Amino acid sequence: MRREVEIRLRDSSLRVTEQRLAVIEAVEYEGKHQDAEFIVRAARKRLPSLSRQAVFDNLNTLTSKGILRRIEPAGRPALYETRVGDNHHHLVCRYCMSTVDIDCSVGSSPCLQPLNDHGYVIDEAEVVYWGVCPTCQSSN
């Protein structure tokens, strides 16, 4: 896995640093749909000296290069995931914030065409489903 990641980084002209690898591995193995602070803690298990700023820098850099994907549910800190390139969507529990992937229900990305685009050139349709997860259903 490290090897593939290194190739992806070099292909994007990014240096391969241990901080960067720690962040990517934290998201991949511990941080699916987790926020930056969680990722800081998870990545520090791998590299204790890691600075908070390096995590934020890398989350931004990796997101902009398409190596990570950022999702930002209303009113919550941004979450990160390593599944990129397919514009899938997300379903978020209103109570516990647990988040799961939802495949695009109408064709490929961008998967939705509005009836009237007001002259805009649309390149993405981002969908967030809101609901209550099985655990929170039974605990209410």
Added chain:
Amino acid sequence: MRREVEIRLRDSSLRVTEQRLAVIEAVEYEGKHQDAEFIVRAARKRLPSLSRQAVFDNLNTLTSKGILRRIEPAGRPALYETRVGDNHHHLVCRYCMSTVDIDCSVGSSPCLQPLNDHGYVIDEAEVVYWGVCPTCQSSN
């Protein structure tokens, strides 16, 4: 209009205050798809002594009562609008943030059914379309 708003407020057991009316009117007449800071300024034209906190309190209260609707495009402060109850969607320009309403393209609210709901009970599908508005297209 004031009269209708007063009825809506009383129906929600909310007191009719000038601060509250100033906020609602600011959103209705000047603040479509604007953020809280803009609404503070707009509402102060009507009521100069209005505190910032009263605006935030009211935006929260009115949103929770369904008198205003809050939208939160990724990475931006929350925006507010008076069009409520139809779960329409939004199209946001990546460059200038201009935002327009988009009618639900697939039936009524919630307008989308994912293929697999993971056991969640879904009550809303929130869609944000991202693109480039006509003005920003021509200025690039």
Added chain:
DNA sequence: CTACTTATCTGGACAAAATCCAGATAAGAA
């Protein structure tokens, strides 16, 4: 393998957006 360029990292200050708090005010019920 060594030197060099500069991307990246560190630590601390700072900013944006919004909430919390305590006392003052005023809406609306009695």
Added chain:
DNA sequence: TTCTTATCTGGATTTTGTCCAGATAAGTAG
């Protein structure tokens, strides 16, 4: 008119994230 308490005011605080300057180290060129 009085009273209760929702609401408002002003200031401190929190959360999430960025900016900055100097130190470090990745990758390139010799």
